[in-house]
Amino acid sequence: MASSPDRLAAAEPGSRRGPVRRWVRDHPADIVDLFVYVVVLNLAIEYLPAVISEGFTLSLLTAVLLKVTLEIVRFLKGRIVARFRVAATPGPKVAAALALWVVAAGSKFVVLELVALFFGDSVSLGGFIPVTLLVVVLLLSRSAVRLLLIDPAAGAS
Template sequence: MRIRPIDLVDVLVYLVVLGVFIQLFPDVISETFLLALLTAILLKVVLEVVLWAKKKIVAGIRSADTRRVRIVGAVTLLLVLPGSKFMVLGLVDLAFGDAVRLGGFFQVTALIIVLMLARAGMRWLFRRTDKSASA
């Protein structure tokens, strides 16, 4: 897999968002800037995998022939969404131990929502910039 410029932008945006969460929430801790950067990279990788899985599940639901397959897909999607938060917490703990803490389930959920909104906002901004540059 190639690293695209937008991937680097995502990591920088994730780093900024993570820094804001570290400042605002006492339970969100990163002992050093380097650990915060590595955490942002880990979040980028995990969120890309979760988005890929979510797209595959939604595509499976849309193309399903039977109601049973759609229900199984919907249940899988409902398990993936909260499960991804636990995966983030587990991977951060595994990779960085006590040097990085992202708080509890609700703080991680808020962090991931803000990261996804920031990601979508940057992509929207780049699409808009590309359209105005080509016009």
């Protein structure tokens, strides 16, 4: 058994931590997002017949998959919107708007295919409409929880 000073040294912020633990401590909002996604996904499983998961572990893994996929989609959308804003002529603006629509609509098909690829028949998010509604509720829930957790005093300084 380690002595008290050894345990205290291990608990200090500068001590050695594994990469997963470091990432978790550096990204608390992403962890909260994941919890929100798990709750919303399990509510969808309970109340929407088209959304199916054979167990909690699979719903947790599905929430992780959704979190990663939606972060990539948000990144891509941000890049496209930035190109749209800097476009000076109608041609590039139309191309950026079309690309944004393709990413927005296509991402739902990507989500469905990734779920099928990783989980097969053990998890189903329904079709295009149910997964679109699920994604909208996930993002709205995420935003609502983040607003609840923001310290208004921190922004006022």
